[in-house]
Amino acid sequence: DGSMGSxxxxxxxxxxxxxxxxxxxxxxPETPDAYIEAAAELGARxxxxxxxxxxxxxxxxxxxxxxxxxxKHGGRVTGVIHEKWIGEEAAAGLDELIVVGGDxxxxxxxxxxxxxxxxxxxxxxxxxxxxxxxxxxxxxxGLSTLPxxxxxxxxxxxxxxxxxxxxxxxxxIRMPYAxxxxxxxxxxxxxxxxxxxxxxxxxxxxxxSAYGTAKLFGLELNYVRxxxxxxxxxxxxxxxxxxxxxxxxx
Numbered sequence: 696d697g698s699m700g701s702x703x704x705x706x707x708x709x710x711x712x713x714x715x716x717x718x719x720x721x722x723x724p725e726t727p728d729a730y731i732e733a734a735a736e737l738g739a740r741x742x743x744x745x746x747x748x749x750x751x752x753x754x755x756x757x758x759x760x761x762x763x764x765x766x767k768h769g770g771r772v773t774g775v776i777h778e779k780w781i782g783e784e785a786a787a788g789l790d791e792l793i794v795v796g797g798d799x800x801x802x803x804x805x806x807x808x809x810x811x812x813x814x815x816x817x818x819x820x821x822x823x824x825x826x827x828x829x830x831x832x833x834x835x836x837g838l839s840t841l842p843x844x845x846x847x848x849x850x851x852x853x854x855x856x857x858x859x860x861x862x863x864x865x866x867x868i869r870m871p872y873a874x875x876x877x878x879x880x881x882x883x884x885x886x887x888x889x890x891x892x893x894x895x896x897x898x899x900x901x902x903x904s905a906y907g908t909a910k911l912f913g914l915e916l917n918y919v920r921x922x923x924x925x926x927x928x929x930x931x932x933x934x935x936x937x938x939x940x941x942x943x944x945x
Contacts, residue, residue, distance in 0.1 A: 713771075716741055716889055717749040717811025719826040720757035721819035730818040733848045734760040737817065737882035742770025744886055749810045751803070752776035752792055757817045762789065775806035804829055813892045814843045815885055818851040831875050835868065842892050843876040846885045852878065 718741075720734055734757035741748050742765045751758055752774020765772050766788065773791040781794060793810070795802035804826055808814070816827045833839030845852050859872040868875075879885050 712894060713745050713747045714889060714894055715747045715749055715810060715812045716815055717807045718761060718815045719819060719823045720750060720761055720817035721823060722751060722753040722756045722758045723820060724755045726756040729849055730757055731760045733846060733882055734817050735764040737761060737885060738764030739768045740882055740886040741765060742768035746889060747771050749773045749807060752789060773810060775803055777803050808841060812894045813889055814841050816845045818848055834875050844885055844888050845876055845878050846882060847878050847880055
């Protein structure tokens with residue numbers, strides 16, 4: 696039975712709202728077959744469980760395999776993608792595509808965090824590891840309560856887990872790393888872990904429909920803030936220059 700029941704929240708028409716699972720995963724076309732197969736299995740199992748899949752919206756690597764499997768099994772996918780990759784990498788036919796801008800990946804990561812109830816990480820490269828550690832840092836600092844699970848296919852994350860354990864042993868991380876993330880070996884175990892999690896109160900913090908407006912507004916504030924900082928610096932420089940001129944004419 697894929698239904699999560701009332702413990703995961705209730706939808707607008709009284710039905711149990713699906714758990715939203717944000718998945719971090721490789722987008723490389725050279726991703727090894729074992730990881731592609733794990734991504735496809737995870738996508739199928741998420742859809743069969745009735746979960747909503749959120750990810751980076753790519754068409755390649757683990758991400759592409761994940762998206763195709765979710766849709767093949769009748770599931771729903773929301774992609775969060777940077778405008779830089781719209782024409783190049785965006786998967787076709789997603790149920791929803793959230794496009795963010797900015798000169799870095801902060802808004803994209805925030806979109807993945809905001810629109811998920813839990814985070815699941817498949818094997819991936821620098822982008823995937825960055826997203827994962829951003830999530831871990833949020834939990835470690837108490838700024839986030841999002842549950843995190845890694846799917847450690849073929850021991851891909853063994854060295855990372857060993858590094859975390861060393862940081863714990865040397866008191867650089869102040870809690871057991873198992874308090875920060877859960878590690879499993881297979882997609883089946885990851886989905887069973889998802890079944891034990893609960894939806895956030897009221898669901899994801901920012902709805903998909905409002906996300907773009909909220910983030911664009913945030914960007915506008917950044918531009919205004921940058922303008923004010925620049926204007927203030929200009930006024931101060933002008934005042935200092937005027938003071939020097941006055942002194943030199945005395």
